[in-house]
Amino acid sequence: MRPILVFCLPAIGDFIRCHAAIQIIAGRFPGQPIDIVTSRIAAPLARLMPHVRKVWIAEKHWKPGLKERLRLARKLRGENYQASYMLTSSTKASLVPWLAGIPERIGYPREFQFGIVNRLPAGWLKSMIAFGPRKTRLAEQVCAVACRGKKPAEDRxxxxxxxxxxxxxxxxxxxxxxxxxxxxxxxxxxxxFANKRSWPMERFVSIARDHVARGWSVWLVGGPRERQAAAEIRAHLPEAIDFTSTPDIAESMCQIAASTVFLGVDGGISHAAGALGGPCVLIYGSNRAYVHGPVNEQVLFVEPPISTPGWVENTRAVSEDRVREALTAAIQKNTPQFT
Structure with missing residues (x-):
């Protein structure tokens, strides 16, 4: 059976959401190999995704670009792919399967890639002329490509x-x-902590002290962007273990999978925590969790009160008490031995 190629989005959170579409494609073509194309930063997560055979690297920003695209297309040509699914609407990405001679190239031509994309999902014209903010979540958008625009049954x-x-x-x-x-x-x-999506440092410290007093370990996960925040927390709570110097994002997945419960804010690592399936509480700005958050059922969201205007993206209106209640509920639901 000839393999299928899926062009995924490059950012970590968006890349993880693409796995919903990969599962749909795997269900439609059981037993056929599925390879993916994504960014170097997201690629290490591919080996943790069921149904993915191999990953190809395509940098998010190619300069000047054509030489790199031709080089990748030449490699892909030798793989004899049957079809490519374009979960990204980027023309730069769409050029690659066209240059590689992949016969079926499925996607929405939102950047007018007619001919480059040659299999248009149902309802593509409506998608092209839609104006205003998109109400569908990104996971739904990529699944629409995988379903070729056909709506799945409501009971599925x-x-x-x-x-x-x-x-x-x-x-x-x-x-x-x-x-x-x-x-x-x-x-x-x-x-x-300077990011408007974060939560005040003193509230993280307060939650951490509660757990330390009950005999828990506190782990600080993330990467270079979180190192200063981790240092600030450890200045108030030296017992906390700083994992933010981890060189490999796949190592971070082990840290999250080994934890009892995850508490985070809007970001790619939080999408990974949701996809790993453990108890997860996420703090989001007003009215943002539905569109931007993970779609995994075990994830509990804590947002500002419903009366808070939707343009308020910061999380200061989320109280410590509400987060404590959500953590208790997440642990009771998913790990009864720690109730």
Missing amino acids: PLPAPRLVVSAEELAGWRQRNGIDPARPVIAFYTSD
Whole structure:
């Protein structure tokens, strides 16, 4: 069977949401290999995605671009792909399967790639002339491409993105890092405290102290953007363990998978936490969680009161008490042994 190629979005959160579409394609073509194209930063997560055979790297910003696209297209030509699904509407991305000679190139021509994209989903014209803010979530948009524009039955919900860390990999990570699997852990993803999507530092510290007093470990996860925030938290709470210097994002997935509950704000790492399937509480700005948040069922969102105007993106109106209640509910629902 000839393989299928899926062009995914490059940012981590958007890339993870693309896995909903990959699952639909895998269901339509059982047994056919599925390869993906994404950015270098998101690529390490591909091996944790069910149904993905191989990943190709396409940098988000190619300069000047044509030489790199030709080089990738030449490699893809040798793979004999049957079809390509364009989950991104970028013309730069659409050029690659066209140059590679992939016969069926499916996607919405939102940048007028007629001919470059040669299989248009149902309702493509309506999508082209739509104005104003998009009301559908990004996961729904990429699933529309995978379904070729046909609406799924109402009694069949769209698949939620999934990332899977094996029990063996998780046990090896715990052993290498001296982690006691019996001790409960709360993992914090703070983003940069200067970011309007974050939550005040003193509230994270307060939640952390509550858990330390009950014998929990506190882990600070993320990357370079979160290192200063982690340092500020540790200045008030030296017991917290800083994992933000982790060089590999796949290592961060082990940290989240090994934790008992995850508390985070809007960001790609929070989408990963949702896809890993563990208890997850996310703090979002007003009216933003539905459109921008993960679609995984076990994720609990805490947002400002409904009376807060929708243009208020910061999270200061979210109280510590509401977050504590959400954490308790998430733990009780998903890990009864820690209630």
